[in-house]
Amino acid sequence: MKTTLKLEEAMMFAFGIYLFSLLDYAWWWFIVLILTPDIGMVGYLFGDKAGAFCYNLFHHKGVAIIFYLTGIYFSIPLCQLIGIILFSHSALDRIFGYGLKFDKGFRFTHLGEIGK
Secondary structure, rough: OOHHHHHHHHHHHHHHHHHHHHOOOOOOHHHOOOEEEEEEHHHHOOOOHHHHHHHHHHHHHHHHHHHHHHHHOOHHHHHHHHHHHHHHHHHHHHOOOOOEEOOOOEEOOOOOOOOO
């Protein structure tokens, strides 16, 4: 089952790349921005609960989809770009086992404990 989930996330990452190709941005923007959602880890400076909230805000696919659809509806390419980067980054993280965080600590995710 774990392989199936990773394959599903890989396909979502590929879908994110496809959606990015529809925008009028140079490809290097995708490479530069793909790790920016990790800024959400800064929340861990204020404790596990705040860290989990901030991290999950930047890594939740629902938030990414809302940004993307808002960008489409209002014709705002920047919102579309933000949504695509958030979505693609989240898929990439999940390929490597980094899921949404519980407020017990960084290593406790909805995909299981990191490092076990």
